[in-house]
Amino acid sequence: MAQLKRAVVIIIDDKVYELINPEITWESDEKQRVVEGCLSCPNKWGMVTRPMKVKFKAQNRKGEWYEMQAEELFAQCVCHELAHLEGHLFTEVVEEYVQVEDN
Ligand SMILES: [Zn+2]
Numbered sequence: 001m002a003q004l005k006r007a008v009v010i011i012i013d014d015k016v017y018e019l020i021n022p023e024i025t026w027e028s029d030e031k032q033r034v035v036e037g038c039l040s041c042p043n044k045w046g047m048v049t050r051p052m053k054v055k056f057k058a059q060n061r062k063g064e065w066y067e068m069q070a071e072e073l074f075a076q077c078v079c080h081e082l083a084h085l086e087g088h089l090f091t092e093v094v095e096e097y098v099q100v101e102d103n
Pocket of ligand 1: 037038039040080084
């Protein structure tokens with residue numbers, strides 16, 4: 001039986017991506033400076049610098065490896081979530097905290 005130790009699910013625009021044992025294999029020199037928040041840190045938002053694009057490899061739930069390129073928000077999510085797998089939070093890379101209005 002497969003043993004899953006590192007897995008994240010990312011949902012963007014109603015598309016569901018399952019990343020099992022994911023690893024970033026490439027990141028673009030081009031960066032994006034974006035607002036980020038986290039369910040682990042309620043009501044905290046801050047500016048972070050992430051790569052504009054990343055490539056990653058991961059397994060799907062059948063154990064098959066695939067490789068994919070992510071851009072913009074998807075790339076940001078991959079970086080954020082994979083950092084969690086290593087025990088890191090965005091608060092370690094935040095540049096400044098910002099106020100985000102509840103809507
Ligand atoms: Zn998070």
